[in-house]
Amino acid sequence: MAILEITDLHVSYGAIRALQGISFNIEQGEIVTLIGANGAGKSTTLRTISGLLRPIHGDIRYQGNSITRVPAEKIVKLGISQVPEGRQIFSKLTVRENLEMGAFTRKDKQEIEESMERVFTSFPRLKERLKQLGGTLSGGEQQMLAMGRGLMSRPSLLLLDEPSMGLAPILVEEIFSIISRINADGVSILLVEQNAAMALSIANRGYVLETGKIALAGTAAELLSNPLVQTAYLGES
């Protein structure tokens, strides 16, 4: 069953039409990636799913129910968590407080502590920095904190926006292996990336977005071997 189904989604910023009728779906347990150039509408898609933007047309269904008109704060509670572009961690809150905010929609303190321990097994470095302010972490650590925070709501679907942005290659490898592990724990993932090669290496399927429309769709292997994708997004000639 599809965990997320998007049908004919149109989104505008004023007169600018950012998404012009995209449709795609994510099956339970999949990693799906959206790749594309700057301004293609990748982040807009994620922001619309999270309820930060309202579509002018189209439908978003999560686990069979429409969430198109559901406010952002309720969507988190339903089980969709977003790790936004540029991390957007709370710089003046400690690492611990950042993680607590990730669990804002949850009540049971015992369970929240357990989730935090679970986050530490994926990101042991966060445990060493618990009392540090989020803003004092390095870029890689901030990304880990943002992902840990995103997991604290115990999502069924995790939306990741450019997790590799601004990170050293070795860190990118680490982050992506963690993404695979999160997925192996049963969390479906929608991954937005400019680093198409990396994204397709862990994804099941992918969609190529061009100026607000889906230009190509296929399994990761199909896209990796597609000559158009290779020239435009994988930097091969």
Place this chain on the structure above:
Amino acid sequence: MKLTWRRLPLKLIAWVIYALLAAGIVYGIIGLVRLNGSVFFIQAILDGLKLGFVYALIALGYTMVYGIVRLINFAHCDVFMVGAFASYYAITRFGWGFVPAILLAMVVCILLNITIERVAYKPLRNAPRITALITAIGVSFFLEYFTALKFAFGADYITYKRPFEVVVWDIGGVLISNITVIIVAVTILLLLLLLYVINKTKIGKAMRATSLDKTAARLMGINIDGIITLTFAIGAALAGAGGVLYAIAFPQIWTFMGIMPGMKAFVAAVLGGIGNIGGAVIGSLLMGEIEVLTVSFVPFGSRLRDLFAFLVLIIVFIVKPTGILGEPQVEKV
């Protein structure tokens, strides 16, 4: 290289101004103590503290609301006024004591400020900031003139009846009244309560998160509207308590009484760094001291007090626009 050359003299000038200010203050204090005796000086400091703590209660509302919605709520000083009047009616009409009267004032102010936010500011959440600012000024005028109508509080000065007898203790020549003790005690109690809520509770952390990054806060499932309402409520509760304490200290109330203390508290918030809670308290205490020291020691000081108070604002804007504890604001796209 070019940049540093252009910046260096500016920074130097700023530091020279700091140094001169510091030297001037130290020299002035030494001179004053010699001239008037330390008792007189300690008395002034104490009186300044009393005033400063009341300012702090008002300034916190300005700064917290600014921190969350980036709006200077000009009507805040009128909420303060309504607090004073609410307690006046509680004391004179119903014969209530200090504690129930101040609690009533806080509740009335909370309801008023939440209503203001819902009716006047919420519809403008996505409008340009200047629109909301002008609206705030409008709400302020509305409250001042509406409450001055006959069927409301009336336009006259009213003598405020204190809910307790004034007791003055003479400690080595320094006079301390129970008013000062109550103002300081109530303010510190409320401050500690506020710090606890902001730093230790889940909702307080959510408030801080919201003031740092609204979008990220929404992605955490935090209801921004709820946080905004709560912020206006907390600010109003503090202003209400401030109104009662101010009326007890200076027992004359009228519907325009909020303007001056409100303005000074606003300057105090800017002085401390707008949006910063600790800054609001530090700025307020400084403002209280500046005012009372001016009255006590500067020739014609009682006429110059307001001038000096607002001179502070100008100096802050020239020397450190972000205030004592404020940080440079980075506008996010």
